[in-house]
Amino acid sequence: MTVAPASAATGSNRFREAREEEWRRLEAILATAERKSVRALSDEDLLALPVLYRGALSSLSVARETSLDLELITYLEGLCARAYFFVYGVRTSAWSRAATFFGRDWPDAVRSLWKETLIATLLLVVGAVAGALLVGADPVWYHAFVPAELANGRDFGAETAFLRDTLYGAEEENGLGVFAAFLFTHNSQVAIFCFALGFAFGVPTAMLLVYTGAMLGAMMTLFASRGLALEFGGWVAIHGTTELFAIILAGAAGLRIGWAIVFPGDLPRLAAATKAGRMAATAMAGVVLMLFVAGLLEGYGRQLITSDIVRYMIAGTMLLVWAGFYYLPRRRTA
Incomplete structure (x- = not known):
């Protein structure tokens, strides 16, 4: 009974370590796009954006199904929501x-x-x-x-x-x-x-x-x-x-x-x-x-x-x- 929380924490840490690099890269791409514009992204970043977005969605799904820690799930939900608008959203100027x-x-x-x-x-x-x-x-x-x-x-x-x-x-x-x-x-x-x-x-x-x-x-x-x-x-x-x-x-x-x-x-x-x-x-x-x-x-x-x-x-x-x-x-x- 006392081992379960430690095992869950260990599983969450391993899950994060295995995918955190991809999340960080996605977050950096989104930060650049939000701070400047999509045009500021390199061709490599533009090609990687949808792939990283789908990877983050997959990670979110796994995190929810395996009941990983709430902080991680909240982070992934926010990251996926931000990425969604750049992958599928229509970006037009106010004019x-x-x-x-x-x-x-x-x-x-x-x-x-x-x-x-x-x-x-x-x-x-x-x-x-x-x-x-x-x-x-x-x-x-x-x-x-x-x-x-x-x-x-x-x-x-x-x-x-x-x-x-x-x-x-x-x-x-x-x-x-x-x-x-x-x-x-x-x-x-x-x-x-x-x-x-x-x-x-x-x-x-x-x-x-x-x-x-x-x-x-x-x-x-x-x-x-x-x-x-x-x-x-x-x-x-x-x-x-x-x-x-x-x-x-x-x-x-x-x-x-x-x-x-x-x-x-x-x-x-x-x-x-x-x-x-x-x-x-x-x-x-x-x-x-x-x-x-x-x-x-x-x-x-x-x-x-x-x-x-x-x-x-x-x-x-x-x-x-x-x-x-x-x-x-x-x-x-x-």
Whole structure:
């Protein structure tokens, strides 16, 4: 009974002595590659790397099966994990990954959502029309669609001069950054809710899109009733072509997940939702960037640019840029 531990220790020492030279060489190769790059390795080291990795894996397997000391097993597990990423891992630079995301992954994800994008656009338009008709028939509906904190005095009780000033009145220059950050946060929350609520069969996402459209339609009706429809359109459009496009895409991503849960096809519901979620999440990563641009246009451009023509020109340009980026065909590299 007292000999077993000594025998185990002796076996572990012999096992280590027989293979430690190979482990040390593998560790030295990995250290060089991690400190510099794989290109810093010699041809001999590159050829030896996979052989030494397989040897370390074999040693780890033996160590586990024969219950050698835990310290040795832990060391081999770490060594094998490090070697795995150099033998089988894909090594690309941050710039290469960013180029792949912007050049392929993001636009591909958005294009794959084209059906859901059309549905989300339709829901937004239906909400805008409904909001405009209801508020036009009875202004009391205005407060049902536009929260008081967002209206900020812009309602049917306001004077026309005040409403006009809200479209052209410049904010204090040192407050523009804070205002832009607030708007970016608010718009991001709306888009994230559109996406996140998709898991509930897409119903809350659809309702949020309709409500967003109704809010826009209600405000348009207010300003149109004072002869400021064209001016309000420019005020909204300078950032709206980016912001609303982003919210539509977020809604489309949420609808894709909800659709996958309701109609999973041949896959289990969880697997179908996971598959849809990967593509939708890629699109959402791009949506956040769009909202950042919209926040800058809303917080800075809209406050500094007071010409209606310039506002509409910027709005049209941004819409063409986003549409071209997503939907124009592009050359594929192998």
